[in-house]
Amino acid sequence: MTTETSTLNSNQNNKKRARIAGVLYLCVGIFGGFAQGFVAPKIYAAGDAGATTANVVANSGLVRLGVVADLANQVFFISLALVLYGLVKHVRPSVARAMLALVSIAVAIGSLNAVFLFEGLQVATGTSYLTAWGPAGINAMVMLLVEMNHYGLLIAQIFFGLWLAPLGILAYKSGLFPKALAGVLILGTICYLIDVLAAFLASDIGRMIHGYVVIPCAVAEISMVLHLLIVGVRNTTKPVPAVA
Numbered sequence: 001m002t003t004e005t006s007t008l009n010s011n012q013n014n015k016k017r018a019r020i021a022g023v024l025y026l027c028v029g030i031f032g033g034f035a036q037g038f039v040a041p042k043i044y045a046a047g048d049a050g051a052t053t054a055n056v057v058a059n060s061g062l063v064r065l066g067v068v069a070d071l072a073n074q075v076f077f078i079s080l081a082l083v084l085y086g087l088v089k090h091v092r093p094s095v096a097r098a099m100l101a102l103v104s105i106a107v108a109i110g111s112l113n114a115v116f117l118f119e120g121l122q123v124a125t126g127t128s129y130l131t132a133w134g135p136a137g138i139n140a141m142v143m144l145l146v147e148m149n150h151y152g153l154l155i156a157q158i159f160f161g162l163w164l165a166p167l168g169i170l171a172y173k174s175g176l177f178p179k180a181l182a183g184v185l186i187l188g189t190i191c192y193l194i195d196v197l198a199a200f201l202a203s204d205i206g207r208m209i210h211g212y213v214v215i216p217c218a219v220a221e222i223s224m225v226l227h228l229l230i231v232g233v234r235n236t237t238k239p240v241p242a243v244a
Contacts, residue, residue, distance in 0.1 A: 014176065015232035017087045022228030024080035029225065031073035035114075036153055039066030043117070044150050049143035056124040056142055063121045070114040074107045081163070087233070088170040095173075099166035106159035113152035120145035154196050161192025164220060176233035181223055188220030 039062055045051035056063060081103035089096040123129045124142045133141065168185030171177035195213045198206035 014087060017083055018176075018228045018232040021080055021083045021087065022225055022230075022232075024076050024083060025221070025225045025228060027076040028073055028080060029221065031069045031076060035066045035070035035073060039063065039069070040117075040150065040153070044146050049139040052146050053124050053139045053142040056121055056146070060121055060125055063117060067114050067118045067121075070117075071111060074111045074114075077110075078103060078107045084167065088174050088176070091170050091174040095166045095169050099163055099170065102159045102163040102166070106156050106163065109152060109156040109159065113149055113156060116145045116149040116152060120149065154199050157192055157196050161189045161196070161217070164192070165189040167224075177227065181227060184216070184220040184223055188217045191216045 039059075042059060043052065043055045043063060043066075045055060081100050085096050085100050120142045123138060123145065129141070130138055164185045168182045168189070171185060172179055172182035191213050195206070195210060195217075198209055198213070200206075
């Protein structure tokens with residue numbers, strides 16, 4: 001096989017992997033957006049245990065869908081990381097491994113976090129809990145579990161944000177993506193971390209700036225999804241080592 005043929009095959013394989021990654025990333029956005037952006041806000045009423053419990057009971061079917069969607073989101077996320085790892089691990093193996101490790105931590109936290117919301121539903125709708133604890137006890141426990149889900153999501157966001165930094169570095173070094181896209185991904189990491197720090201250190205300020213600080217994060221991730229789906233990756237002038 002000639003060098004030109006090898007390079008052509010490598011470029012074609014890279015584009016296929018990129019498109020697969022784009023589909024997986026889109027699924028992360030859809031399933032994660034539904035679970036964390038739609039279901040969670042309908043359930044959690046900050047500072048109001050009674051309202052939170054009422055929301056869980058009134059939307060029990062939606063809560064179940066949200067839990068399943070969140071777990072599916074974690075599967076898509078780790079699958080996305082594995083595909084991207086295969087695409088760019090030749091650039092900087094240590095950075096690629098760091099990217100995979102950060103996603104693995106985020107997925108582990110996110111998967112455990114879904115359990116808290118499901119258990120909140122079990123407590124809110126289970127008659128045995130009502131008999132043992134009474135309405136006030138039920139409200140307090142449901143609030144505790146839903147708040148653990150809420151703040152657990154913020155903790156997972158640390159790693160969901162951090163993984164964009166090695167991804168941005170690999171995108172920049174590989175030449176497979178525009179350098180501007182790599183810069184936006186790293187900016188996304190910074191903004192995710194600012195959002196988390198503000199939520200824990202100054203919650204009032206965090207709520208005020210949340211809608212603004214997540215804009216660069218959304219731009220970074222949407223840009224990456226669209227680039228993977230529409231463009232794929234740039235052609236290289238030399239064959240990329242085969243993925244094991």
